[in-house]
Amino acid sequence: MSPEPRQRRDAGLRFLVAAACVVIVIAGLRAAAALILPFLIAVFLAVVNVPLMNWLVRMRVPKPLAVLLTVLTVASVIGILVALLAQSVNQLTEVIPRYRARVGDLATSVAALGVSLGLPVEQLREDFQSVSLAAFGTVDTLGAIIGNTGAIVGNAVRTVGAFLSNAFLVFLTVVFILFEAAGFTAKIKLAFGAGPDPFGHLGRISAQIQTYLVTKATVSAATGIIVGIWVAIMGLDFPLLWGVVAFMFNFIPTLGSIFAAIPAVLL
Numbered sequence: 708m709s710p711e712p713r714q715r716r717d718a719g720l721r722f723l724v725a726a727a728c729v730v731i732v733i734a735g736l737r738a739a740a741a742l743i744l745p746f747l748i749a750v751f752l753a754v755v756n757v758p759l760m761n762w763l764v765r766m767r768v769p770k771p772l773a774v775l776l777t778v779l780t781v782a783s784v785i786g787i788l789v790a791l792l793a794q795s796v797n798q799l800t801e802v803i804p805r806y807r808a809r810v811g812d813l814a815t816s817v818a819a820l821g822v823s824l825g826l827p828v829e830q831l832r833e834d835f836q837s838v839s840l841a842a843f844g845t846v847d848t849l850g851a852i853i854g855n856t857g858a859i860v861g862n863a864v865r866t867v868g869a870f871l872s873n874a875f876l877v878f879l880t881v882v883f884i885l886f887e888a889a890g891f892t893a894k895i896k897l898a899f900g901a902g903p904d905p906f907g908h909l910g911r912i913s914a915q916i917q918t919y920l921v922t923k924a925t926v927s928a929a930t931g932i933i934v935g936i937w938v939a940i941m942g943l944d945f946p947l948l949w950g951v952v953a954f955m956f957n958f959i960p961t962l963g964s965i966f967a968a969i970p971a972v973l974l
Contacts, residue, residue: 745873749880752781753888754917755924760885774885778878788951795948802944927957 756777763773935950943949956963 745877746880749877750884751920752877753881753884754920756781756881757885757888757917758921760888770886774882777885778882781881782878791947792951795945799945799948923958927954930954930957 759780760773760777763776764770768776931950931952931954934953935946938949939946956966959966
């Protein structure tokens, strides 16, 4: 066999092996999503809050107490936000009929504008109504589920139990990461000797990732606060909800902030 056909066969074999590896990795990630997602959340929370722990340590707070205070601060903030968001969602389900009427008025205005511009109004009306029905149908379904308290007691108990279990796993992982963060470099040097640091580039990469995540979280938090204040000043409903939505969507590059602004603008 000449070298060229053999090279083609080897290239095809490598492609098939690589594709099989990708499929296996994706399937493994999906199967382990229940464990991987809490771990990634814990890593994010730990990396973002390492500066707070280091500041407490510099203030001569004992490290165990600094870790405890950091975790309690994070848990308190998340708990307050979850409680307030749950209240906002319940209120949102109650005022959906008012927003449906507002969407109907908006559709009428758009149709009138389309007629004046000679646009295919009927097609636009059908598309607009289909999108509106899909959106409000989802919220109405959520409201019906919330209202049917008798039927969801068992599911609610199981959901709360799963949430508490995941929250415990997340914060336990955060505690472990925070305890190990400060002495990780020293342990690496102790394990591999005091010569040239073979993991120096890893330390720099870790510091850059931490700086990026902290900066991104800070900018996202500032965006959420500004959006919440702006929504409150404009007299719109649920400023906290839209502020948190803006905070979360701001982590999506480029388009996140645009998507986050759409609901508040439509209201």
